[in-house]
Amino acid sequence: MRTDTPQTIHRKDYAAPNYLVDTVEMGFDLEPAATRVATRIAMYRNPAAAGRDIVLFGEELELVALRLNGKTLAKGDYRLAGHVLTIPAAPAKAVLEIETVTHPDRNTSLMGLYVSNGNFFTQCEAEGFRKITFFPDRPDVMAKYTVMLRADKKKYPVLLSNGNLVEQGNLPDGRHYAKWEDPFKKPSYLFALVAGDLVCQEEKYKLKSGREVLLQVWVEEGNLDKTQHAMDSLKNSIAWDVDRFGLELDLDRFMIVAVGDFNMGAMENKGLNIFNTKYVLANPRIATDVDFANIEAVVGHEYFHNWTGNRVTCRDWFQLSLKEGLTVFRDQEFSADMIGTDSGRAVKRIDDVRVLRQAQFPEDAGPMAHPVRPDSYVEINNFYTVTIYEKGAEVVRMYQTLLGRKGFRKGMDLYFKRHDGQAVTCDDFRAAMADANKRDLTQFERWYSQSGTPQVDASARYDAKGKILELTLEQTCPATPGQKKKQPFHIPVAVGLLDAKGRDMPLKLEGESGADATGTRVLELTKARQTFRFTGVNEAPVPSILRGFSAPVVLKVDYSDAELAFLMAHDSDPFNRWEAGQRLAMRRLLNLTVAVQAARQSGHVVAVDTVLNNIEHDGALADALRATLNDASLDPAFRELALTLPSETMIAEQMEVIDPHAIHIARQFLRRSLARALRDDLLAAYRANRVPGAYSPDAASAGRRALKNVALSYLAELDDAEALSLAQCQDEEANNMTDRLAALAALLNSTASGKSEALQGFYDEFESEALVIDKWFTLQATARDADVNTVRSLAGHPAFTLKNPNRARSLIFSFCNGNPSAFHALDGNGYSFWAEQVIALNGSNPQVAARLARSLDRWRKYTPALQEKMRLALQQVASSPNLSRDVSEVVTKALA
Ligand code: PHE
Ligand code: ZN
Numbered sequence: 001m002r003t004d005t006p007q008t009i010h011r012k013d014y015a016a017p018n019y020l021v022d023t024v025e026m027g028f029d030l031e032p033a034a035t036r037v038a039t040r041i042a043m044y045r046n047p048a049a050a051g052r053d054i055v056l057f058g059e060e061l062e063l064v065a066l067r068l069n070g071k072t073l074a075k076g077d078y079r080l081a082g083h084v085l086t087i088p089a090a091p092a093k094a095v096l097e098i099e100t101v102t103h104p105d106r107n108t109s110l111m112g113l114y115v116s117n118g119n120f121f122t123q124c125e126a127e128g129f130r131k132i133t134f135f136p137d138r139p140d141v142m143a144k145y146t147v148m149l150r151a152d153k154k155k156y157p158v159l160l161s162n163g164n165l166v167e168q169g170n171l172p173d174g175r176h177y178a179k180w181e182d183p184f185k186k187p188s189y190l191f192a193l194v195a196g197d198l199v200c201q202e203e204k205y206k207l208k209s210g211r212e213v214l215l216q217v218w219v220e221e222g223n224l225d226k227t228q229h230a231m232d233s234l235k236n237s238i239a240w241d242v243d244r245f246g247l248e249l250d251l252d253r254f255m256i257v258a259v260g261d262f263n264m265g266a267m268e269n270k271g272l273n274i275f276n277t278k279y280v281l282a283n284p285r286i287a288t289d290v291d292f293a294n295i296e297a298v299v300g301h302e303y304f305h306n307w308t309g310n311r312v313t314c315r316d317w318f319q320l321s322l323k324e325g326l327t328v329f330r331d332q333e334f335s336a337d338m339i340g341t342d343s344g345r346a347v348k349r350i351d352d353v354r355v356l357r358q359a360q361f362p363e364d365a366g367p368m369a370h371p372v373r374p375d376s377y378v379e380i381n382n383f384y385t386v387t388i389y390e391k392g393a394e395v396v397r398m399y400q401t402l403l404g405r406k407g408f409r410k411g412m413d414l415y416f417k418r419h420d421g422q423a424v425t426c427d428d429f430r431a432a433m434a435d436a437n438k439r440d441l442t443q444f445e446r447w448y449s450q451s452g453t454p455q456v457d458a459s460a461r462y463d464a465k466g467k468i469l470e471l472t473l474e475q476t477c478p479a480t481p482g483q484k485k486k487q488p489f490h491i492p493v494a495v496g497l498l499d500a501k502g503r504d505m506p507l508k509l510e511g512e513s514g515a516d517a518t519g520t521r522v523l524e525l526t527k528a529r530q531t532f533r534f535t536g537v538n539e540a541p542v543p544s545i546l547r548g549f550s551a552p553v554v555l556k557v558d559y560s561d562a563e564l565a566f567l568m569a570h571d572s573d574p575f576n577r578w579e580a581g582q583r584l585a586m587r588r589l590l591n592l593t594v595a596v597q598a599a600r601q602s603g604h605v606v607a608v609d610t611v612l613n614n615i616e617h618d619g620a621l622a623d624a625l626r627a628t629l630n631d632a633s634l635d636p637a638f639r640e641l642a643l644t645l646p647s648e649t650m651i652a653e654q655m656e657v658i659d660p661h662a663i664h665i666a667r668q669f670l671r672r673s674l675a676r677a678l679r680d681d682l683l684a685a686y687r688a689n690r691v692p693g694a695y696s697p698d699a700a701s702a703g704r705r706a707l708k709n710v711a712l713s714y715l716a717e718l719d720d721a722e723a724l725s726l727a728q729c730q731d732e733e734a735n736n737m738t739d740r741l742a743a744l745a746a747l748l749n750s751t752a753s754g755k756s757e758a759l760q761g762f763y764d765e766f767e768s769e770a771l772v773i774d775k776w777f778t779l780q781a782t783a784r785d786a787d788v789n790t791v792r793s794l795a796g797h798p799a800f801t802l803k804n805p806n807r808a809r810s811l812i813f814s815f816c817n818g819n820p821s822a823f824h825a826l827d828g829n830g831y832s833f834w835a836e837q838v839i840a841l842n843g844s845n846p847q848v849a850a851r852l853a854r855s856l857d858r859w860r861k862y863t864p865a866l867q868e869k870m871r872l873a874l875q876q877v878a879s880s881p882n883l884s885r886d887v888s889e890v891v892t893k894a895l896a
Helices: 228-245 289-304 317-339 342-364 386-419 426-437 443-449 561-570 574-601 605-615 620-630 636-643 648-653 660-677 679-688 699-718 721-733 737-748 755-766 770-781 788-795 805-818 829-844 846-856 864-878 885-895
Strands: 019-029 035-045 054-057 062-068 079-081 084-087 093-102 112-116 119-123 142-152 158-161 164-170 175-187 193-196 198-206 212-220 253-259 272-276 455-463 468-476 491-498 521-525 529-534 542-545 554-557
Touching: 054 093, 119 253, 119 272, 142 158, 142 193, 158 175, 193 272, 198 228, 212 228, 228 253, 228 289, 228 317, 253 289, 272 289, 289 317, 289 699, 289 737, 317 342, 317 386, 317 426, 342 386, 342 574, 342 636, 342 648, 342 699, 386 426, 386 443, 386 491, 386 521, 426 443, 455 542, 468 491, 468 521, 468 542, 491 561, 542 554, 542 561, 561 574, 561 620, 574 605, 574 620, 574 636, 574 648, 574 660, 605 660, 620 636, 620 660, 620 679, 636 699, 648 660, 660 679, 660 699, 679 699, 699 721, 699 737, 721 737, 737 755, 737 770, 755 770, 770 788, 770 805, 788 805, 788 829, 805 829, 805 846, 829 846, 829 864, 829 885, 846 864, 846 885, 864 885
Parallel strands: 019 142, 212 253, 253 272, 455 554
Antiparallel strands: 019 035, 035 093, 054 084, 062 093, 079 084, 112 119, 119 193, 142 175, 158 193, 164 175, 198 212, 455 468, 468 529, 491 521, 491 542
16 A cells, blocks of 8 residues: 555656566465565676666565575665665676565455465466566566475465476475476566466367367366366367467467456466456356357457467557457457357457447546557556557457458568567557558557547538549547547548448449449548549449448448438448447437436426327337348347347437436336337247257357347336246246346346345355356346445345455446446435445455446536536545555546
């Protein structure tokens, strides 16, 4: 805990390290209360740096001994100020020997070396290694590691670290040891060890090159019936990276270890990936279709880091998106390829864009907005954001859109050829893409340096005489913290033109010769305003713009309702087909929200429903949705997405002033009236999409379940006997967690009796499955009739603890972020609850506390009454004692 003012770190202040490291040898005597760590670091002066001081970082360490080239350093030979240990004027070659003691069982931050359920784990990204030993803990210092682990053999039969196991044996007093050697140079943030009572599923796997490798998935005893999917995902990832990028596994052994206490999703430590159990453990009984898909994606993500992140790493943490954006892009492509079909790819794309809009667009418009390559930070842990990850992935995707798949591959090949074994920058990546394709990507750099979501305004003008379609694109970008004025971005805009029958028309720009391309073409918008003239356009077309969501922008186009319904029915681009429906629905939702507000203002609170019924006269949206719902040529997964209305958060982002209650009433109203209009079709879809036989998480079956369950959730809005009996039967007959949860959610949001019995039954059945109990908490925190009192009483449940991040997220985060109308209760009680929880978490786990602190990011956008209450809650947190750097940065920026 700090008492001084946190310092801001600036990208422009980057300086190469004075000393580089050749080798690191570490010895661990593992004891929960006090673990002794002996480290031997062979260092040499960096010819590229001017300084002669050795600079090491260390946090929460007891320094027992410090030797330089064999000589013990006395107090006057070094300086220890805060977290920095400096050895002035050191020799050109220095062997440092350091002995430290840490206290893993008291480590609740889950950074560095900690204990979870009796076993040892480490988490070193971004700056956790300095909680294990003093070290030049920065990613541009890469070294080879040898690690000796010693521990009680009974309690900790399994001892793992990075690389290869080179030796193991017994020691006196019931102890044993294992020695690990990592043949590859790596930054300290990729160091890992695991020691404990674990079991594994393992398999020998033959790489394409013929080399055999050992794959292992380590879990606690009793969980071996939940590892197959992770193992399959790992094998698929290995094969995919060779196929798509020619990148092979470079180690003889690759391990995944599951841990129940983990701050994030998973960690790509070299050869020893450590995973949140949520992204490893699955079988039909405990995991949903979404869980299965997430596991595949995260296993892929961490595996792909082996090249994009580990073999080539980041020079400094400002370059975080170099590895994260690129690796998210890779895992997105992997998941899409695993589905295999074009429509499956489109569904995956829509899913990814939904995440971007729901979470990243608000971030980019709020007080924590930052460029994909930030210029400054206070606490790096706060910069593992949707901007770095998801917008970063969009930026990488744009290279592929501009250069084509082949061109992108050429760029990747050159990137590895130039930088294997190095710590590099986002500029290096861009240069590889540009040079490999002989393209000028200078302007593209603005995607890295400018924050905020650009807006593109599109307008079309058809000249029937000249058969010319003029498409004018104009781009702007709103001001963001520290960035008032923006320069134009280099934006790939994929467009198509639809004729009256809905078919794609030939696309030829004025002045072009050669054959016309029919379908989609990518326009490059580089100026503030540009007009593109298509020639030979024989009839007035409906333009389909930003196909496949070719750039992370907000697209404004003036479509009529009829044009949107037309695109929804015909666009050959599935993304824009879905998008048209969303635009139509959003229009309706915003109108209804305004109507709710107006009715409320005129004092007609009770008459809201009547008012809404009166304006809900045209059935255009219902008709369009019905057509989509009943179109058997469309993937069920796509139809499910089309039927899902924009979330309350998405609607909120469209409003000048956010009124969460009006939004909630409006959206519920629309759901109910759609359920009424589509009742028979929904029932038919429900029946037609039951998946018979044994459960399989494949995309086709999952898509059918998703459509069936969205139908069920609409039908449940009617709260009639038939809908409830469907839900009840499904709850009883389901052979998988997806259907169980969907049924339970439908029941919970109805007026059915026996809700608490159903919840209790579910709890009793799954009491020993922590991941399912998380779902049980989430279900109740996001239930429609939940309020802060529901959540307070759940927080008092014996199974609840703030100390476990998954559990904290399942209840507290789910309520604050996933139940907006209850969280934003007019009395402000949601906010007081939020403040209490942030303050409590701040004491044990600052990283998780800071995540929760961000729930109030958008406070300035709310109605004045709510704004004021939010500001008070933020101030309460800001002025609480012992505030961590993590939380302090978030609330300070929010209040600024
Ligand atoms: N680097 C991890 C990933 O994206 C995320 C992570 C960051 C995990 C910090 C733990 C701590 O795969
Ligand atoms: Zn990652």
